[in-house]
Amino acid sequence: MEKLLELLNELYPDVDFATYDARRDGALIQSLEMVELITEIEQRFDVEFPPSVMGDPEHFHSAAAIWALIERLEDE
């Protein structure tokens, strides 16, 4: 989780991902940024993102949600 927060803060220096939640604060990661984020996560963690999850906002609304997805994908 630490590593993920570090990455998110690099990509979005103005956002505090410890508290950010897109369901409350409005969508932040749009489609083009999504590709950047996924590419970075794939490079830093041992996971491969299936394109099927990329369109689902419930996986990306907060750092915790992204982390839960990474853990699930690591297990698959």
Added chain:
Amino acid sequence: MTFISPWFLGGLCVLFVLYYTLPKRAQWPLLLLASLGFYALAGWAALATMLVTVAVSYGIAMHMGKLKAAQKAYVAQHRNSMTRDERKGYNAAQKRRQRSWLIAGLVFNFSLLAAVKIGEALARTEIIPNMIFFVGISYYMFRICGYLIDVFWGKVEVQRNPLKLALFTIFFPYAMMGPISRYNNVSEALLGEKRMDWEWFGRGLQRMIWGFFKIMIVGFRLRIAVEYLAYTPGEYSGMFSFFAMLVWGAALYADFSGAIDISIGIAMCLGIRLEENFISPFRARDIFDYWRRWHITMGTWFRDYVFYPLSVAKFMQKWPTRLKIHLATAVTWFTTGIWHGVAWNFIVWGLANGVVIMISQELKPAYAKFNERFSFTKTKAYTCFAVLRTFLLLTLIRSFDIYMDVPLTFRHFASFITRPQFGAFFRYFGENDIWFGLTPLEWLVAALAISVMIAVPWFRREARGDEPKRRPPAIFWALLVLAIFIFGVYGLGFDMQDFFYMQF
């Protein structure tokens, strides 16, 4: 048959009565019958093509479902005896098998779509006379292909009843012009049993009235003026052409979003919630924002099924991220153009969107710095400027639809400078009693109706998913209906091809 025909509205009333009086288990079969009937009116060949698509897609989805179930059972059975790498290897091999079936299904469906689109393109040049009009084919193909991909991804359960799958594919409110609904969003409501909810039913009717108002008072009326200006393009260049582009924006929005209002309204009356397709697109601050507001279900379809899969494709894994994004953007917008038709104007329209998006993406850091450096960028006035800039940019891009001819459209852009005709444009209104095929009164009606469209915020709130605080009183709806009867343009409403977005 379009939504605007007495036959359609009469049939709809009969359907509503049957829908809520027959036993509830008869609801979805009734909707299927109504949808097949509606589609059969478009022609038997079109109906047969649609049924073949559903049959093939059903078979492939069922087979993928079987493979998935077997895979799941095998992994569960051998969970303890397999290493993580063995499990990964097994799953990957199974995925490849399923993928080959998915590709077969997509190739079949898109070949059929391509054949129809190429046929239509040749018919336009009169190489093939009497081409059958395959109404709504792009829409149902995208719905069913979206379903196939979702089955492959494991996002939806396989539909075991082919008739239920057929209903999802051609449910009549969205058969002709969308929205391009997703199976996981609508299947439960579409196939479930619904009780009469008067509040919901009433809101559905209101939404339909709103749609008719937009189409019949603004859309059809302004299309007359656009066609008038476009049919004599040599004469009406410069300012005239710019005016045509502005009017076309209003006409297309009223026409297309009005049809979607009717689709959503009919579905609401049937107890089914469809996806929104427009959320105040002319309030967009940039092109990204615009495409999150205009023809939303098409945009998200291409994003989820073309852009995302392509941008994380294995062959590009080592490429720089920006290159990946640009390539995926270019391909996505090229295919979006082709989806509209095999014609240069659509392809150039798609690529123009792609190019503007790529440039905007590259300029994002510069914009961020600019916004940080200058505080006036946080003012309302600057927001208005951004909205106006986006509106004008998209107005230019949209104009490839008007002339249906790429070099001619570019000549019109050039004429803004080479032959602006400012004086002639303003003199035109003084020298003529009829302005581009419409009387001054007709223009006034259209302008007033557009003001109502802009001023009424309820639907905007509803489209965003907010509950409007105050709903319009009954008198508002009565006035709208009255306005439709008095000022509605009926002459155009009885022909299949009248809605611009119906041709796709």
